Amino acid sequence: MIHDWLKERSGRGAEVSGWRRSWPLAQAEFLTLFRSRWGVALFLLCLFPGLGRLVMLLIIFGVVNFGPVGLRARLQNRAEIPGLDPSRVDFYLEPVVSVMPGMVFFLLLTSLVVARTIARDRLANAMELYWTRGLSPLAYVACKWLGGWLVVASITVMVPLALWLTAGFLAEDWSLLATSAGGMARAAVGLVVVSAAWTGICLALSAICGSPNAAMVAWSMLLVGSSAVGVVLASALREPWLRSCLSLWEAGTVVVRAIAGVPQRGVSIPGACAMLAGCLIVTMLLARSRLRLEEALR
Amino acid sequence: MRIELEGVTIRYGERIAVSELSTSFPPGTVGLLGRNGAGKSSVLKALLGLVRPSAGRMWLVQDGRRQDFGTTRGRVGYMPERDAHLPAATGFEMVSLLGMLSGMPRRDAWRRAHEVLFLVGLEEQRYRAVAGYSAGMRQKAKLAAALVHDPGLLFLDEPTNGLDPQARADMLALVGRLARELGKSVVLSTHILQDVESVCDHVVVLEAGKVVVAGEVADLTESTGREYQLAVEPSDLELPASPAPGITVRREGPGQFTVGLVASMDTCALFAALRAAGGRVRSLAPRRRTLEQVFVTAVRRELPEARP
Numbered sequence: 001m002i003h004d005w006l007k008e009r010s011g012r013g014a015e016v017s018g019w020r021r022s023w024p025l026a027q028a029e030f031l032t033l034f035r036s037r038w039g040v041a042l043f044l045l046c047l048f049p050g051l052g053r054l055v056m057l058l059i060i061f062g063v064v065n066f067g068p069v070g071l072r073a074r075l076q077n078r079a080e081i082p083g084l085d086p087s088r089v090d091f092y093l094e095p096v097v098s099v100m101p102g103m104v105f106f107l108l109l110t111s112l113v114v115a116r117t118i119a120r121d122r123l124a125n126a127m128e129l130y131w132t133r134g135l136s137p138l139a140y141v142a143c144k145w146l147g148g149w150l151v152v153a154s155i156t157v158m159v160p161l162a163l164w165l166t167a168g169f170l171a172e173d174w175s176l177l178a179t180s181a182g183g184m185a186r187a188a189v190g191l192v193v194v195s196a197a198w199t200g201i202c203l204a205l206s207a208i209c210g211s212p213n214a215a216m217v218a219w220s221m222l223l224v225g226s227s228a229v230g231v232v233l234a235s236a237l238r239e240p241w242l243r244s245c246l247s248l249w250e251a252g253t254v255v256v257r258a259i260a261g262v263p264q265r266g267v268s269i270p271g272a273c274a275m276l277a278g279c280l281i282v283t284m285l286l287a288r289s290r291l292r293l294e295e296a297l298r
Numbered sequence: 299m300r301i302e303l304e305g306v307t308i309r310y311g312e313r314i315a316v317s318e319l320s321t322s323f324p325p326g327t328v329g330l331l332g333r334n335g336a337g338k339s340s341v342l343k344a345l346l347g348l349v350r351p352s353a354g355r356m357w358l359v360q361d362g363r364r365q366d367f368g369t370t371r372g373r374v375g376y377m378p379e380r381d382a383h384l385p386a387a388t389g390f391e392m393v394s395l396l397g398m399l400s401g402m403p404r405r406d407a408w409r410r411a412h413e414v415l416f417l418v419g420l421e422e423q424r425y426r427a428v429a430g431y432s433a434g435m436r437q438k439a440k441l442a443a444a445l446v447h448d449p450g451l452l453f454l455d456e457p458t459n460g461l462d463p464q465a466r467a468d469m470l471a472l473v474g475r476l477a478r479e480l481g482k483s484v485v486l487s488t489h490i491l492q493d494v495e496s497v498c499d500h501v502v503v504l505e506a507g508k509v510v511v512a513g514e515v516a517d518l519t520e521s522t523g524r525e526y527q528l529a530v531e532p533s534d535l536e537l538p539a540s541p542a543p544g545i546t547v548r549r550e551g552p553g554q555f556t557v558g559l560v561a562s563m564d565t566c567a568l569f570a571a572l573r574a575a576g577g578r579v580r581s582l583a584p585r586r587r588t589l590e591q592v593f594v595t596a597v598r599r600e601l602p603e604a605r606p
Contacts, residue, residue: 015401024398032386124429125382129443132346132376133399 022139025130029147033113042112043154046105049095050159054166060086061170086167087176089183090262092160096191097253099227106198106249107223109155114148114202115219116212118291123211137291141203149199156195157188183261190259194252197276201248204283207290222279223248245271248279299360299450299483300324301345301367306354308340308507315340316507318354323485323502327477329494329515330487331593332504338487339379341504342453346376360450375444379455379487381436383428389415389435390424393442400447407446414442418472434465441472452476452484458493470497495519495589503596510596518592525585526565528555530577541571556585 033039058064085091096102118141121127130140164184168177202219209215230247234240244254244267251272258269301323308316316337323330332338343349345356345367356367384392390411397407415424418438423431428439437457444452457473458466474497476482486498494501495515503511511518530537533553540546544560545568557568565582572579 016398016403017401021399021401024395024404028384028387028391028395035386120385124385125378125380126384128378128380128382129384129396130399131348132378133396134347134401135399 022135022143025135025140025143026146026150029117029144030150032117032147033151039113042109046109046155047159049098049101049105050155050163052101053092053095053163056084057086057163057167057170060084061167063170086171087180089180089187089260090257092164092167092184093187093191093256093260093262095163096156096160097256099249102253103223103227103249106152106156107220110148110152110198110202111216111219113151114199115206115215117144117148118203118206119209119212119215141207141287141291145196145200145203148203149196152195152199153192157191160184160191161188187256187260187262190256193259194256194276197280198248198252201279201283204280204287207287208283240266241268241271244268245275248275251275299358299373301451301483301485302357302359302364303341304355304357306341306344306351306356308337308344308349309352314507316344316351316504319504319507319509320354321502321509321512323483324500325483326499327473327484327486327497329498329501330485330504331489331491331494331501333489333597336504337507338504339455340507342376342455342485342487345453346374358451373450375447375449375452377437377440377444377452377454377457379459381433382440383431383436385429387428388425389420389428389431389439389442392428392439393424393446396443397446402447410446410448411442414445415439417445418442419468433460434462434469437461437465437469438472441469445476450481450483452482453487454484455487456489457486458488458490466493473497491589491593501589503593505597511592515589519587519589524559524561526557526559526568527581527583527585528557528568529553529580529582530555530572531580532577535575535577537572537575537577541575542567545571553580557582 033043055064059066094102096106121130121144127140131137135143161184164177164180168174171177201222205218205222206212206215209218227247227249230243230245230250233246234242243250245251254264254267254269254272255276257264258272303322304320306316306319307314319337319341330338330341340349344351357364358367358373359365384395387395393415394404394407394411397410398404402410412421412424415421418441420435420438420442423435428436431439437459441454441457444454454473458469461469470493473484473486477484477497477499484497486494488494498515501511501513501515501518502509527550528547530553535553537547537549537555539548544563546558548556548558550556559565559568568582569579
């Protein structure tokens with residue numbers, strides 16, 4: 001016998017529509033990382049560069065007093081080292097836009113989380129379940145992108161902002177916050193834009209590749225390979241600006257610094273924008289052909 | 299709920315998968331039968347909105363009102379043939395997320411997910427990852443996902459695929475209960491004829507994109523007329539091919555015969571003939587056709603090589 005409560009109660013209540021209907025998919029995508037011990041460990045590991053900067057801030061403002069005397073003196077006399085000046089925006093950007101450690105941890109996070117997502121769904125035939133719920137391929141990709149971007153942004157955007165706010169509270173007065181607020185706002189916008197583009201490219205590769213492992217490898221090859229090509233060609237041709245046009249990572253960081261108003265030398269900002277946009281458009285177009293509705297029942 | 303298809307044609311490029319199909323799926327449990335490539339999946343794809351028919355209309359008729367099928371897809375539940383699950387999700391998470399994506403508010407989706415998982419018998423395993431489920435449990439999880447948003451119409455594509463005999467019997471019993479006790483209209487797409495015979499009231503047989511047989515299962519498998527299945531004692535009894543005028547006998551096995559009577563004769567003549575041969579009747583029943591015979595006959599009729 002089927003239980004009476006199932007017969008008497010209808011499953012359909014008020015219907016949710018629009019973006020609120022698709023939002024649970026983005027939310028589930030974001031929370032996937034935090035549902036396993038390995039995922040939480042990975043997230044904490046990616047916070048390490050930010051934690052390093054936090055320790056520097058604590059030393060600079062004299063909250064803690066440890067480490068070699070020479071290092072402490074250099075950190076506290078920050079005016080001599082522009083890159084370690086908490087009143088400058090690049091102090092907060094450095095943990096996420098530097099090649100080491102920024103790119104390493106970014107690559108670890110995105111290749112293990114974002115690059116696997118659509119390829120893993122395809123392997124489990126999950127699209128057949130999603131697309132027969134009235135969720136369009138576009139809404140599906142948008143939700144997956146939003147979930148993945150929230151994971152990436154929780155490191156790339158939130159860490160610099162958290163460090164900057166911490167510095168503001170550690171400083172003697174509010175002048176640090178007041179003087180750097182404009183630059184930090186622009187930096188946050190730059191980080192949002194670039195991390196969104198990087199996540200989009202990574203997600204598109206996930207849609208193109210046939211398996212999660214292939215997607216991880218493809219993303220790693222694109223990020224690291226393009227950086228290597230950029231470095232080699234820029235050195236060989238003695239044209240440093242080539243790096244920003246050939247390396248996907250370098251292009252992103254150049255765009256972030258440009259939006260934040262951080263002075264840069266030997267870079268091509270239009271070239272970096274073209275590289276980032278070109279990669280995004282090409283991978284999205286390739287992904288589009290792999291995400292047709294017919295694929296759900298293929 | 300009744301589905302009506304009117305001149306539906308489905309093309310994949312130059313290839314025509316379904317040609318001007320006009321049929322209806324009445325309320326209750328309907329079996330959609332056909333060989334591989336007959337067009338079953340194409341019809342389901344079209345009904346699910348995954349393929350746009352190049353011609354024809356599809357209607358959903360409810361309470362006498364005829365609505366375009368495209369506007370009513372929210373009322374459809376679909377259980378895919380292939381193994382399909384959400385990676386890393388537990389049974390409860392998968393079913394509730396799919397409920398929310400079907401438009402249910404979060405609280406309703408959670409409540410309903412618990413209810414349908416209980417219904418399909420996964421209440422103990424609902425917090426385990428679906429990836430670790432057995433084949434039978436995965437089929438049940440897919441059925442729960444198809445039911446979560448309380449659809450009036452269910453499309454079940456090969457629901458007994460890969461199940462052991464006990465799990466298959468359980469699944470068929472559950473499908474039967476959905477129609478009988480919850481009033482769902484179920485379209486069961488399969489090529490396992492016994493499954494259709496055991497749970498379906500109505501059957502539609504497709505061959506080469508056309509309907510070759512459609513009707514009530516009971517009507518299609520009704521008595522073949524004047525043929526009977528006869529069991530006699532002793533089992534080694536020998537009967538002549540025509541023990542009396544108007545009676546024909548064919549031996550099927552030890553003590554088992556198929557008896558044909560001409561229209562003017564009744565069974566008394568048969569009993570008399572048996573007594574004369576020294577046998578006793580153990581059972582006598584009108585011979586019914588099986589769905590398999592109906593299917594094979596219909597499909598053979600449509601095969602090009604069978605045509606003159």
